[in-house]
Amino acid sequence: MSKEVILTGIRANNDLTLGNYFGAILPIVDMAKKRANEYQINLFVPDLHSFTTPIDHSQLQEQIMHNLRLFVAAGLPLNHPDVHIYRQSYIPAHSELAWILDCFTGFGEMSRMIEFKDKSAKLGEERVGVGLFNYPVLMAADILLYNATYIPVGDDQTQHLEFTRDIAERLNTRFGDLFSVPYQVKKQHEFFGNDQGLRIKDLQDPTKKMSKSDETGKGVIFLGDTPEVAAKKIMSATTDSLGVIKFDWAEQPGITNLLQLLALATERPQTEVNKQWEGKTAYGELKKAVAEAITGFLQGLQGQLVLVDDSALLAKLGASEKAMNEVANKTLYKVQKAVGLR
Numbered sequence: 387m388s389k390e391v392i393l394t395g396i397r398a399n400n401d402l403t404l405g406n407y408f409g410a411i412l413p414i415v416d417m418a419k420k421r422a423n424e425y426q427i428n429l430f431v432p433d434l435h436s437f438t439t440p441i442d443h444s445q446l447q448e449q450i451m452h453n454l455r456l457f458v459a460a461g462l463p464l465n466h467p468d469v470h471i472y473r474q475s476y477i478p479a480h481s482e483l484a485w486i487l488d489c490f491t492g493f494g495e496m497s498r499m500i501e502f503k504d505k506s507a508k509l510g511e512e513r514v515g516v517g518l519f520n521y522p523v524l525m526a527a528d529i530l531l532y533n534a535t536y537i538p539v540g541d542d543q544t545q546h547l548e549f550t551r552d553i554a555e556r557l558n559t560r561f562g563d564l565f566s567v568p569y570q571v572k573k574q575h576e577f578f579g580n581d582q583g584l585r586i587k588d589l590q591d592p593t594k595k596m597s598k599s600d601e602t603g604k605g606v607i608f609l610g611d612t613p614e615v616a617a618k619k620i621m622s623a624t625t626d627s628l629g630v631i632k633f634d635w636a637e638q639p640g641i642t643n644l645l646q647l648l649a650l651a652t653e654r655p656q657t658e659v660n661k662q663w664e665g666k667t668a669y670g671e672l673k674k675a676v677a678e679a680i681t682g683f684l685q686g687l688q689g690q691l692v693l694v695d696d697s698a699l700l701a702k703l704g705a706s707e708k709a710m711n712e713v714a715n716k717t718l719y720k721v722q723k724a725v726g727l728r
């Protein structure tokens with residue numbers, strides 16, 4: 387039996403944030419370290435997804451490489467034979483399978499996607515590309531080509547995962563067993579545990595998540611921010627007027643967000659950090675401690691980033707992309723045969 391596949395992709399647009407790092411990159415890297423002996427880990431940059439909304443294309447190539455370097459800087463075990471790291475567009479089967487799946491996907495089905503509704507409402511009809519509309523189909527292809535069953539996605543992606551299951555079952559029913567069907571969201575949550583629920587909040591508006599596409603960027607710490615800039619953003623974080631520190635997302639989201647950042651940046655258990663700070667009244671002291679921890683963290687990460695060996699990274703990419711082309715082409719061929727193209 388070959389190993390079950392854990393697969394995930396992180397979009398390369400804009401500069402990634404602390405939220406992306408602690409909420410996605412680090413859990414994936416930890417998982418690769420812990421689980422690569424039992425599972426195959428597929429980690430890819432969905433570069434074809436990068437311009438479903440308008441971007442500055444002169445930056446894309448560098449952003450793709452930057453994201454890949456981040457994984458290495460965060461400690462991804464590049465030498466492990468069951469850890470694969472690749473760029474989606476280097477594996478043409480993604481686009482081909484997406485086209486075939488498109489033809490079995492309902493227009494209504496795609497119209498109901500919440501992420502599409504949200505993003506298209508923001509963009510306005512003139513600027514909404516068809517790619518934004520049917521990108522969940524490409525995402526399904528990303529997953530099904532490798533028969534991946536475990537997909538650690540955040541809440542905003544669960545609908546796309548449900549769609550992936552639906553389209554896989556639809557084609558399996560019609561054409562015989564073509565794809566492994568990914569596990570249900572509930573089982574994904576059980577498997578990945580708390581890592582998935584982790585949400586770093588915006589420093590200015592702690593009721594929303596820290597997002598790389600936020601317009602002002604004032605409440606967002608980017609991984610490329612200088613320590614000074616990051617410290618400033620933390621010192622001007624929104625708190626509350628209750629006056630006593632307590633870890634409580636409902637009543638004190640700003641303070642709670644700071645406590646969470648402190649635990650993450652210092653790699654201490656949340657309960658321990660809370661014990662140290664709860665009941666105290668000096669919000670300024672807490673902010674100072676968080677600012678110090680985050681600047682230390684950023685300096686460490688940025689220091690690791692410049693040490694990343696690009697030639698080793700490119701060699702790994704080349705090897706993974708070759709291996710994954712073989713896997714993907716096998717699945718694609720099965721599908722091509724099933725629908726009568728071969």
Ligand code: TRP
Pocket residue numbers: 393394395396397432435524525528529537539543
């Ligand atoms: N759509 C995901 C996001 O925006 C990224 C993504 C693309 C992905 N293809 C994937 C995630 C396949 C998991 C599996 O975050």
